[in-house]
Amino acid sequence: ADLVADTILRYLTAILDKHKRHDMACPLPAHELxxxxxxxxxxxxxxxxxxxxxxxxxxxxxxxxxxxxxEEYQDILITxxxxxxxxxxxxxxxxxxxxxxxxxxxxxxxxxxVRLWGMKNDPWRKGxxxxxxxxxxxxxxxxxxxxxWCSKHNIIPHHRCSKPQHASSxxxxxxxxxxxxxxxxxxxxx
Numbered sequence: 500a501d502l503v504a505d506t507i508l509r510y511l512t513a514i515l516d517k518h519k520r521h522d523m524a525c526p527l528p529a530h531e532l533x534x535x536x537x538x539x540x541x542x543x544x545x546x547x548x549x550x551x552x553x554x555x556x557x558x559x560x561x562x563x564x565x566x567x568x569x570e571e572y573q574d575i576l577i578t579x580x581x582x583x584x585x586x587x588x589x590x591x592x593x594x595x596x597x598x599x600x601x602x603x604x605x606x607x608x609x610x611x612x613v614r615l616w617g618m619k620n621d622p623w624r625k626g627x628x629x630x631x632x633x634x635x636x637x638x639x640x641x642x643x644x645x646x647x648w649c650s651k652h653n654i655i656p657h658h659r660c661s662k663p664q665h666a667s668s669x670x671x672x673x674x675x676x677x678x679x680x681x682x683x684x685x686x687x688x689x
Contacts, residue, residue, distance in 0.1 A: 504543040508536060553582055559639050569652075569683040576648055577677045579641055580613075584629045590615050594676045595669070597656040599645060600628070609633035611642045616667050626667060649676070652685045 515532075518525055527535065561579060566572045581591035594613060603612035612628040621627055634640040649655060656662075657672035678685040 502543070504540045507539050507543065511536070511539075558582060562639050562641075562644070569685070570680050572648065573677055573680065573685075576644055580631070580645070583631055583641060584613055584615070586615055586618060586629070590618055592675065592677055593617075593669070595656075595662070595673045596649060596654050596676050597660045597662040597670050597673045599649075599676060601642075603628065603630075606630060607633065609640075609642060611645070614662075614666070645676070654678075654685065 515525060517523075525532070558579060561575055564571075564575060566575065577588075577591055580594070581588055584591070594615070598614040600612040600614060606612060610633050611631045613631065615621075615627045615629065618627055631641050631645075633642065637643060654674075654676060657670070657674075659672040661668070661671040662673075674687060678687075680686065
């Protein structure tokens with residue numbers, strides 16, 4: 500009675516597996532088994548946590564927040580990038596300047612592809628190249644925001660960039676796009 504639904508259902512699955520391994524008939528017909536699982540979830544589960552969608556209005560509001568330091572600017576920028584790319588924070592902080600691709604494939608001008616490796620939904624490590632589109636209003640143009648950040652802090656792909664030879668590895672020269680700040684100035688990264 501004090502177990503959560505997932506634990507009870509795991510035990511149920513183990514019991515059914517034992518029956519299959521010993522060539523025994525399932526103790527319950529399939530429809531009764533489905534009813535039992537539903538009943539266990541209904542009686543023992545907590546209410547599902549409702550996830551609200553992220554809307555473009557939320558992103559626009561975030562990009563209009565007042566910014567008083569480079570740290571705040573970078574925080575807003577990395578949150579917006581992770582949101583638009585639908586990636587985890589650990590993927591966003593590992594983006595390097597050479598992963599920010601302005602003229603990728605046949606993409607229209609003003610857009611960018613971002614090379615992401617090792618994402619949770621990339622088990623074969625082939626990489627993803629999600630796109631950042633061009634906004635009609637310059638205030639919400641995330642590509643422009645990133646280029647302005649890079650220009651202001653001289654964050655550019657290094658001339659010894661190792662991505663052309665090893666696209667799925669970390670670059671040995673460029674560092675990361677989003678960096679720790681010291682006195683409001685991005686530190687070099689290795």
